[in-house]
Amino acid sequence: MITVKEALQRASFQLREAGITAPRREAEILLAAILEKSRAWLYAHADEILGNAAYLQFRQWVKRRAEGEPYAYLCGEREFMGLPFLVTPAVLIPRPETEILVEAVAEELRECPNPKLLEIGAGSGAIAVTLATLLPQAEIVAVDISTAALEVAALNAERLRVGKRLRLLPGDLYAPVRGQKFTAVISNPPYIPTKDLTNLTKDVKDYEPQVALDGGPDGLAFYRRLTVELKELAAAPRFLALEVGQGQAASVSALCHHAGYQKIKKIPDLAGIPRVILAKL
Numbered sequence: 001m002i003t004v005k006e007a008l009q010r011a012s013f014q015l016r017e018a019g020i021t022a023p024r025r026e027a028e029i030l031l032a033a034i035l036e037k038s039r040a041w042l043y044a045h046a047d048e049i050l051g052n053a054a055y056l057q058f059r060q061w062v063k064r065r066a067e068g069e070p071y072a073y074l075c076g077e078r079e080f081m082g083l084p085f086l087v088t089p090a091v092l093i094p095r096p097e098t099e100i101l102v103e104a105v106a107e108e109l110r111e112c113p114n115p116k117l118l119e120i121g122a123g124s125g126a127i128a129v130t131l132a133t134l135l136p137q138a139e140i141v142a143v144d145i146s147t148a149a150l151e152v153a154a155l156n157a158e159r160l161r162v163g164k165r166l167r168l169l170p171g172d173l174y175a176p177v178r179g180q181k182f183t184a185v186i187s188n189p190p191y192i193p194t195k196d197l198t199n200l201t202k203d204v205k206d207y208e209p210q211v212a213l214d215g216g217p218d219g220l221a222f223y224r225r226l227t228v229e230l231k232e233l234a235a236a237p238r239f240l241a242l243e244v245g246q247g248q249a250a251s252v253s254a255l256c257h258h259a260g261y262q263k264i265k266k267i268p269d270l271a272g273i274p275r276v277i278l279a280k281l
Protein backbone atom coordinates (compact mmCIF):
# COMPACT_ATOMS: atom_id res chain seq x y z
CA MET A 1 0.00 0.00 0.00
CA ILE A 2 1.28 3.42 -0.91
CA THR A 3 -0.07 6.93 -0.40
CA VAL A 4 -0.30 9.67 -3.02
CA LYS A 5 2.52 11.55 -1.27
CA GLU A 6 4.85 8.53 -1.17
CA ALA A 7 4.16 7.58 -4.78
CA LEU A 8 4.99 11.13 -5.88
CA GLN A 9 8.19 11.16 -3.82
CA ARG A 10 9.40 7.90 -5.37
CA ALA A 11 8.48 8.99 -8.89
CA SER A 12 10.15 12.40 -8.48
CA PHE A 13 13.33 10.66 -7.34
CA GLN A 14 13.27 8.27 -10.30
CA LEU A 15 12.64 11.09 -12.78
CA ARG A 16 15.36 13.28 -11.23
CA GLU A 17 17.84 10.38 -11.54
CA ALA A 18 16.84 10.12 -15.21
CA GLY A 19 17.75 13.78 -15.76
CA ILE A 20 14.22 15.19 -16.10
CA THR A 21 14.41 18.93 -15.28
CA ALA A 22 11.07 19.32 -13.44
CA PRO A 23 10.65 15.85 -11.90
CA ARG A 24 8.11 16.68 -9.20
CA ARG A 25 5.89 18.70 -11.55
CA GLU A 26 5.90 15.96 -14.19
CA ALA A 27 5.22 13.25 -11.61
CA GLU A 28 2.21 15.26 -10.43
CA ILE A 29 0.94 15.80 -13.99
CA LEU A 30 1.16 12.06 -14.73
CA LEU A 31 -0.56 10.97 -11.51
CA ALA A 32 -3.26 13.63 -11.82
CA ALA A 33 -4.01 12.41 -15.38
CA ILE A 34 -4.27 8.79 -14.23
CA LEU A 35 -6.61 9.68 -11.36
CA GLU A 36 -8.50 12.21 -13.54
CA LYS A 37 -8.01 14.86 -10.86
CA SER A 38 -6.25 18.21 -10.65
CA ARG A 39 -2.74 18.66 -9.28
CA ALA A 40 -4.31 20.64 -6.40
CA TRP A 41 -6.36 17.54 -5.55
CA LEU A 42 -3.13 15.56 -5.08
CA TYR A 43 -2.01 18.02 -2.36
CA ALA A 44 -5.36 17.93 -0.62
CA HIS A 45 -5.34 14.08 -0.66
CA ALA A 46 -1.63 13.44 -0.03
CA ASP A 47 -2.34 10.74 2.57
CA GLU A 48 -4.92 8.86 0.50
CA ILE A 49 -4.00 5.28 -0.46
CA LEU A 50 -3.57 4.73 -4.20
CA GLY A 51 -5.53 1.89 -5.77
CA ASN A 52 -3.44 -0.98 -7.17
CA ALA A 53 -4.43 -0.38 -10.80
CA ALA A 54 -3.65 3.34 -10.58
CA TYR A 55 -0.29 2.74 -8.92
CA LEU A 56 0.67 0.11 -11.50
CA GLN A 57 -0.17 2.46 -14.36
CA PHE A 58 1.70 5.30 -12.63
CA ARG A 59 4.83 3.15 -12.29
CA GLN A 60 4.64 2.20 -15.97
CA TRP A 61 4.23 5.82 -17.08
CA VAL A 62 7.06 7.02 -14.83
CA LYS A 63 9.31 4.31 -16.30
CA ARG A 64 8.39 5.37 -19.85
CA ARG A 65 8.94 9.05 -18.98
CA ALA A 66 12.33 8.19 -17.43
CA GLU A 67 13.20 6.46 -20.73
CA GLY A 68 12.45 9.68 -22.64
CA GLU A 69 8.79 9.56 -23.72
CA PRO A 70 7.28 13.08 -23.34
CA TYR A 71 4.71 13.32 -20.57
CA ALA A 72 2.23 15.02 -22.91
CA TYR A 73 2.10 11.93 -25.14
CA LEU A 74 1.64 9.71 -22.07
CA CYS A 75 -1.33 11.70 -20.77
CA GLY A 76 -2.54 12.64 -24.24
CA GLU A 77 -2.95 16.28 -23.30
CA ARG A 78 -0.96 19.52 -23.06
CA GLU A 79 -2.05 22.94 -21.86
CA PHE A 80 -1.56 25.83 -24.29
CA MET A 81 -2.61 29.37 -23.28
CA GLY A 82 -4.68 27.85 -20.50
CA LEU A 83 -6.60 25.56 -22.87
CA PRO A 84 -6.35 21.76 -22.81
CA PHE A 85 -5.14 20.36 -26.17
CA LEU A 86 -5.26 16.70 -27.09
CA VAL A 87 -1.89 15.55 -28.39
CA THR A 88 -0.74 12.31 -29.98
CA PRO A 89 2.64 11.35 -31.45
CA ALA A 90 1.25 12.59 -34.81
CA VAL A 91 1.59 16.21 -33.65
CA LEU A 92 4.26 18.47 -32.25
CA ILE A 93 3.65 19.16 -28.56
CA PRO A 94 2.68 22.87 -28.38
CA ARG A 95 5.50 24.96 -26.89
CA PRO A 96 5.28 27.98 -24.53
CA GLU A 97 7.20 30.14 -27.12
CA THR A 98 4.31 29.71 -29.52
CA GLU A 99 2.06 31.57 -27.08
CA ILE A 100 4.05 34.73 -27.99
CA LEU A 101 3.02 34.25 -31.63
CA VAL A 102 -0.66 33.77 -30.74
CA GLU A 103 -0.68 36.79 -28.40
CA ALA A 104 0.95 39.01 -31.06
CA VAL A 105 -1.62 38.01 -33.71
CA ALA A 106 -4.58 38.41 -31.33
CA GLU A 107 -3.33 41.86 -30.32
CA GLU A 108 -2.86 42.88 -33.95
CA LEU A 109 -6.40 41.84 -34.91
CA ARG A 110 -8.42 42.80 -31.84
CA GLU A 111 -10.03 45.76 -33.65
CA CYS A 112 -10.31 44.09 -37.08
CA PRO A 113 -14.02 43.46 -37.84
CA ASN A 114 -13.81 40.14 -39.71
CA PRO A 115 -10.28 38.89 -40.28
CA LYS A 116 -9.65 35.87 -42.48
CA LEU A 117 -6.60 34.03 -41.24
CA LEU A 118 -4.47 31.35 -42.79
CA GLU A 119 -2.27 29.12 -40.67
CA ILE A 120 0.31 26.94 -42.38
CA GLY A 121 1.29 23.84 -40.38
CA ALA A 122 -1.65 23.39 -38.01
CA GLY A 123 -0.30 20.41 -36.02
CA SER A 124 -2.50 19.95 -32.94
CA GLY A 125 -4.40 23.10 -33.84
CA ALA A 126 -2.88 24.97 -30.88
CA ILE A 127 -2.45 28.22 -32.83
CA ALA A 128 -5.58 28.17 -35.01
CA VAL A 129 -7.95 26.90 -32.30
CA THR A 130 -6.65 29.35 -29.68
CA LEU A 131 -6.93 32.26 -32.14
CA ALA A 132 -10.48 31.20 -32.91
CA THR A 133 -11.33 31.36 -29.19
CA LEU A 134 -9.60 34.76 -28.76
CA LEU A 135 -11.03 36.32 -31.93
CA PRO A 136 -14.73 35.38 -32.16
CA GLN A 137 -15.06 37.47 -35.34
CA ALA A 138 -12.30 35.59 -37.21
CA GLU A 139 -12.62 32.96 -39.94
CA ILE A 140 -9.61 30.67 -39.95
CA VAL A 141 -8.21 28.18 -42.45
CA ALA A 142 -5.42 25.90 -41.24
CA VAL A 143 -3.39 23.69 -43.58
CA ASP A 144 -1.14 20.75 -42.76
CA ILE A 145 0.61 18.18 -44.92
CA SER A 146 -0.09 15.53 -42.27
CA THR A 147 -3.66 14.21 -42.30
CA ALA A 148 -2.96 12.45 -38.99
CA ALA A 149 -2.15 15.83 -37.45
CA LEU A 150 -5.32 17.36 -38.91
CA GLU A 151 -7.41 14.65 -37.26
CA VAL A 152 -6.02 15.75 -33.88
CA ALA A 153 -6.61 19.43 -34.75
CA ALA A 154 -10.22 18.59 -35.67
CA LEU A 155 -10.79 16.93 -32.28
CA ASN A 156 -9.37 19.99 -30.53
CA ALA A 157 -11.52 22.36 -32.60
CA GLU A 158 -14.59 20.31 -31.69
CA ARG A 159 -13.70 20.05 -27.99
CA LEU A 160 -13.06 23.78 -27.73
CA ARG A 161 -16.17 24.57 -29.79
CA VAL A 162 -14.66 26.55 -32.64
CA GLY A 163 -15.20 23.99 -35.41
CA LYS A 164 -17.66 26.22 -37.25
CA ARG A 165 -15.12 29.01 -37.82
CA LEU A 166 -12.07 26.82 -38.52
CA ARG A 167 -11.53 24.91 -41.76
CA LEU A 168 -8.77 22.31 -41.75
CA LEU A 169 -7.28 21.45 -45.13
CA PRO A 170 -4.70 18.82 -46.05
CA GLY A 171 -1.93 19.78 -48.44
CA ASP A 172 1.41 21.38 -49.12
CA LEU A 173 1.74 24.99 -47.97
CA TYR A 174 -0.52 27.30 -50.05
CA ALA A 175 -1.70 24.60 -52.50
CA PRO A 176 -5.11 24.01 -50.82
CA VAL A 177 -5.91 27.77 -50.75
CA ARG A 178 -4.46 28.87 -54.11
CA GLY A 179 -6.12 32.07 -55.41
CA GLN A 180 -7.74 32.92 -52.05
CA LYS A 181 -7.33 36.12 -50.05
CA PHE A 182 -6.36 36.39 -46.36
CA THR A 183 -5.81 39.20 -43.87
CA ALA A 184 -2.78 37.43 -42.39
CA VAL A 185 -0.63 34.33 -42.76
CA ILE A 186 0.58 32.74 -39.54
CA SER A 187 3.04 29.92 -39.19
CA ASN A 188 5.28 28.06 -36.80
CA PRO A 189 6.93 25.97 -39.50
CA PRO A 190 9.52 23.22 -39.09
CA TYR A 191 12.78 25.14 -38.52
CA ILE A 192 15.50 22.81 -37.25
CA PRO A 193 18.39 22.47 -39.72
CA THR A 194 18.44 18.83 -40.93
CA LYS A 195 21.97 18.20 -39.65
CA ASP A 196 20.95 19.32 -36.12
CA LEU A 197 18.04 16.85 -35.82
CA THR A 198 20.32 14.15 -34.40
CA ASN A 199 21.53 16.53 -31.65
CA LEU A 200 18.04 17.19 -30.29
CA THR A 201 17.15 15.78 -26.88
CA LYS A 202 15.86 12.19 -26.91
CA ASP A 203 12.29 13.22 -26.00
CA VAL A 204 12.13 15.36 -29.15
CA LYS A 205 14.13 13.39 -31.72
CA ASP A 206 12.80 9.92 -30.82
CA TYR A 207 9.15 10.86 -30.23
CA GLU A 208 8.03 14.02 -32.04
CA PRO A 209 7.20 13.83 -35.77
CA GLN A 210 10.16 14.62 -38.03
CA VAL A 211 7.83 16.35 -40.52
CA ALA A 212 7.16 18.95 -37.80
CA LEU A 213 10.85 19.59 -37.12
CA ASP A 214 12.97 19.35 -40.27
CA GLY A 215 13.53 22.82 -41.72
CA GLY A 216 15.88 21.72 -44.53
CA PRO A 217 19.66 22.17 -44.84
CA ASP A 218 19.84 25.59 -43.09
CA GLY A 219 16.50 25.47 -41.22
CA LEU A 220 15.08 28.26 -43.40
CA ALA A 221 13.50 26.22 -46.22
CA PHE A 222 9.92 26.84 -45.04
CA TYR A 223 10.44 30.57 -44.49
CA ARG A 224 11.75 30.89 -48.06
CA ARG A 225 8.73 29.03 -49.42
CA LEU A 226 6.26 30.86 -47.15
CA THR A 227 7.47 34.25 -48.41
CA VAL A 228 8.22 33.44 -52.08
CA GLU A 229 5.07 31.38 -52.72
CA LEU A 230 2.78 34.11 -51.35
CA LYS A 231 2.10 34.92 -55.00
CA GLU A 232 -0.10 31.81 -55.10
CA LEU A 233 -2.65 33.77 -53.03
CA ALA A 234 -4.97 36.32 -54.64
CA ALA A 235 -3.26 39.20 -52.84
CA ALA A 236 -0.45 39.74 -50.37
CA PRO A 237 -1.81 39.37 -46.79
CA ARG A 238 -1.67 42.54 -44.67
CA PHE A 239 0.79 40.85 -42.33
CA LEU A 240 2.81 37.73 -41.74
CA ALA A 241 3.38 36.34 -38.25
CA LEU A 242 6.13 33.73 -38.08
CA GLU A 243 7.69 31.91 -35.15
CA VAL A 244 11.45 31.53 -35.64
CA GLY A 245 14.19 29.40 -34.10
CA GLN A 246 17.09 30.87 -32.17
CA GLY A 247 19.39 32.86 -34.48
CA GLN A 248 16.93 32.90 -37.40
CA ALA A 249 15.25 36.30 -36.84
CA ALA A 250 17.57 38.36 -39.07
CA SER A 251 17.37 35.94 -42.03
CA VAL A 252 13.58 35.58 -41.75
CA SER A 253 13.15 39.39 -41.48
CA ALA A 254 15.21 39.75 -44.67
CA LEU A 255 12.98 37.20 -46.45
CA CYS A 256 9.84 39.11 -45.39
CA HIS A 257 11.40 42.39 -46.53
CA HIS A 258 12.25 40.84 -49.89
CA ALA A 259 8.59 39.74 -50.22
CA GLY A 260 7.50 43.40 -49.91
CA TYR A 261 6.89 43.69 -46.14
CA GLN A 262 8.32 47.03 -44.97
CA LYS A 263 7.47 47.23 -41.25
CA ILE A 264 9.14 44.38 -39.42
CA LYS A 265 8.97 43.79 -35.69
CA LYS A 266 10.98 41.14 -33.84
CA ILE A 267 9.25 39.99 -30.66
CA PRO A 268 11.52 38.45 -28.00
CA ASP A 269 10.79 35.69 -25.49
CA LEU A 270 11.44 36.11 -21.74
CA ALA A 271 15.13 35.34 -22.30
CA GLY A 272 15.35 38.19 -24.82
CA ILE A 273 15.67 35.86 -27.84
CA PRO A 274 13.65 37.07 -30.86
CA ARG A 275 10.96 34.41 -31.35
CA VAL A 276 8.33 35.99 -33.55
CA ILE A 277 8.56 38.07 -36.70
CA LEU A 278 5.60 40.33 -37.36
CA ALA A 279 5.93 41.73 -40.87
CA LYS A 280 3.48 44.33 -42.21
CA LEU A 281 3.09 45.70 -45.73
Ligand SMILES: C[S@@+](CC[C@H](N)C(=O)[O-])C[C@H]1O[C@@H](n2cnc3c(N)ncnc32)[C@H](O)[C@@H]1O
Binds near residue numbers: 213
Ligand atom coordinates in the same frame (compact mmCIF):
# COMPACT_ATOMS: atom_id res chain seq x y z
C1 LIG B 1 6.51 23.04 -35.87
S1 LIG B 1 5.01 22.20 -36.27
C2 LIG B 1 3.81 23.38 -35.67
C3 LIG B 1 2.54 22.76 -35.17
C4 LIG B 1 1.58 23.72 -34.47
N1 LIG B 1 1.18 24.80 -35.34
C5 LIG B 1 2.23 24.30 -33.23
O1 LIG B 1 2.72 25.44 -33.28
O2 LIG B 1 2.26 23.61 -32.18
C6 LIG B 1 4.95 22.35 -38.02
C7 LIG B 1 3.78 21.73 -38.72
O3 LIG B 1 3.96 21.93 -40.13
C8 LIG B 1 3.48 20.78 -40.83
N2 LIG B 1 4.10 20.74 -42.17
C9 LIG B 1 5.32 20.25 -42.51
N3 LIG B 1 5.51 20.40 -43.84
C10 LIG B 1 4.40 21.00 -44.34
C11 LIG B 1 4.02 21.41 -45.65
N4 LIG B 1 4.82 21.24 -46.71
N5 LIG B 1 2.80 21.99 -45.81
C12 LIG B 1 1.98 22.18 -44.74
N6 LIG B 1 2.30 21.80 -43.48
C13 LIG B 1 3.49 21.22 -43.27
C14 LIG B 1 3.87 19.62 -39.91
O4 LIG B 1 3.09 18.47 -40.20
C15 LIG B 1 3.63 20.22 -38.54
O5 LIG B 1 2.33 19.93 -38.08
